[in-house]
Amino acid sequence: MSDIASWVTAKDLRHRLDADFYRPEYLEFEHRAEARGLKVRQVVEISSLVTDGTHKTPSYVDSGVPFLSAKNIRNGFVDAGSGHKYVSAAEFDQLERWNCVPRPDDVLVAKSGSIGSAGLAKGAYDRFAVFESAAIIRPSGVSPAYLSAYLNSRLGQLQIRRNSKGAVIRHLHLEDLREVEVPLPDRRIQDYIGAKVELAERCRAVASREREQLVTELATLYEGCPHDALSSLTTMVVTADIDGSRLDAWYHQRHFISLTEWLHRNPAFVELGKVASLSSDRWSPGAHGQSTFRYIEISNVDSSTGHVSHSEVPVENAPSRARKLVRGFDVLASTVRPNRGAVGLVPDSLDGAVATTGFAVVRPVSKTDAFFLLAVLRHPASTAQLMRCNTGSAYPAIEESVLPQIWIPGATPGTRKSLGARELRRTTLLQTAADLVNQAKADVEALIEGTLDVQAILAGTLKAPTANDVPELAEDGA
Numbered sequence: 001m002s003d004i005a006s007w008v009t010a011k012d013l014r015h016r017l018d019a020d021f022y023r024p025e026y027l028e029f030e031h032r033a034e035a036r037g038l039k040v041r042q043v044v045e046i047s048s049l050v051t052d053g054t055h056k057t058p059s060y061v062d063s064g065v066p067f068l069s070a071k072n073i074r075n076g077f078v079d080a081g082s083g084h085k086y087v088s089a090a091e092f093d094q095l096e097r098w099n100c101v102p103r104p105d106d107v108l109v110a111k112s113g114s115i116g117s118a119g120l121a122k123g124a125y126d127r128f129a130v131f132e133s134a135a136i137i138r139p140s141g142v143s144p145a146y147l148s149a150y151l152n153s154r155l156g157q158l159q160i161r162r163n164s165k166g167a168v169i170r171h172l173h174l175e176d177l178r179e180v181e182v183p184l185p186d187r188r189i190q191d192y193i194g195a196k197v198e199l200a201e202r203c204r205a206v207a208s209r210e211r212e213q214l215v216t217e218l219a220t221l222y223e224g225c226p227h228d229a230l231s232s233l234t235t236m237v238v239t240a241d242i243d244g245s246r247l248d249a250w251y252h253q254r255h256f257i258s259l260t261e262w263l264h265r266n267p268a269f270v271e272l273g274k275v276a277s278l279s280s281d282r283w284s285p286g287a288h289g290q291s292t293f294r295y296i297e298i299s300n301v302d303s304s305t306g307h308v309s310h311s312e313v314p315v316e317n318a319p320s321r322a323r324k325l326v327r328g329f330d331v332l333a334s335t336v337r338p339n340r341g342a343v344g345l346v347p348d349s350l351d352g353a354v355a356t357t358g359f360a361v362v363r364p365v366s367k368t369d370a371f372f373l374l375a376v377l378r379h380p381a382s383t384a385q386l387m388r389c390n391t392g393s394a395y396p397a398i399e400e401s402v403l404p405q406i407w408i409p410g411a412t413p414g415t416r417k418s419l420g421a422r423e424l425r426r427t428t429l430l431q432t433a434a435d436l437v438n439q440a441k442a443d444v445e446a447l448i449e450g451t452l453d454v455q456a457i458l459a460g461t462l463k464a465p466t467a468n469d470v471p472e473l474a475e476d477g478a
Contacts (some may be wrong), residue, residue: 044178048136068132070110076437116160118151145194149440195464207429225382229388273404301344360400369421
């Protein structure tokens with residue numbers, strides 16, 4: 001951690017005189033860029049427009065034109081799938097006149113929340129408007145994809161943090177974003193780095209189409225299922241509706257009863273325990289002579305993609321809940337706050353990792369079934385069944401023994417294989433996209449560090465990956 005006192009030379013001085021602005025890590029970036037012979041320009045100098053969304057809360061509608069905010073900018077992408085609101089066509093036209101509508105090659109930046117997170121506007125919808133928490137940069141004279149990679153890199157984030165204001169709740173003001181400094185290498189270098197971001201967007205676009213197809217196919221299996229009925233804590237029940245396990249109003253909400261009755265009388269559905277088992281494999285700290293272990297917490301499951309990550313933890317610091325030994329292609333379902341949909345699939349690379357006891361570990365019979373189960377356990381009908389067995393108001397949770405008892409489509413092997421393959425392709429593309437963005441960020445940092453092979457890129461002997469290098473894209477010419 002750097003000191004509050006900083007020694008600076010006259011040439012390092014800018015328009016601000018506070019010590020925090022001149023932390024050594026901020027100044028080091030400038031000195032390294034200068035040493036590499038890189039031109040450094042402020043965002044305002046390489047943009048034709050730097051603005052933000054509307055500061056007036058629109059009149060939202062149930063359906064219409066998408067309206068996004070800073071929460072939709074995360075992990076290097078503009079993620080429309082994480083929830084947003086809608087505005088009418090007439091209001092959208094007004095927002096467009098106010099420059100609150102991004103163009104495809106614009107770069108969006110979060111001004112609040114995950115401050116400085118950036119992404120290409122083309123990653124969302126063909127047309128949408130944004131709230132004031134999202135800034136719009138219209139690049140001019142710089143590759144938009146390179147600019148996005150730079151802003152998301154560690155060095156870009158340093159510059160954004162340097163310019164953001166607020167001691168407790170930081171906020172990025174437009175005037176500060178305009179002053180963020182960007183190193184400008186040869187355009188061929190920018191294109192090399194930016195190509196990885198562009199390819200990541202293609203991966204996400206195809207993954208989105210796979211998801212739409214998956215939703216359509218799952219809808220066929222769940223046709224007529226009353227999983228989306230409105231809830232009510234006041235329910236009239238008959239004696240036959242009471243099974244004796246619980247007597248609380250939550251458990252006996254009419255939409256829960258209707259869903260359970262529908263599933264039980266539908267011969268196409270079976271209990272999860274008939275097609276998969278609940279793993280009881282345990283891990284004991286120190287029993288394997290390791291100094292560290294790979295730990296999977298609930299926060300390591302991306303609820304929007306099903307991707308599972310991990311952290312490396314010293315065995316001596318192992319949390320008391322780190323006890324579940326997992327295998328590749330296990331499906332993890334959070335037993336804490338099941339309404340959040342934290343269901344993920346353990347990649348083969350994490351075989352032998354350790355998960356928190358906050359997960360139920362579902363072990364399928366095959367890799368194909370693993371991806372099929374991932375899809376159906378993320379379905380609202382499965383979430384509703386878990387939520388019925390929920391206990392606790394402040395910190396709701398379920399017993400892991402509930403999982404084998406929920407009902408899922410008893411699809412034919414062919415259908416399970418088809419759906420599983422589609423889910424596999426979707427999740428693989430999303431992970432490839434994340435990897436590509438991380439590579440682009442690493443390239444930016446290597447550029448400043450002087451370790452990027454600039455000469456090979458300029459000579460054309462080091463080329464950026466293309467769709468042909470991603471099997472899931474190349475297989476059908478996506």
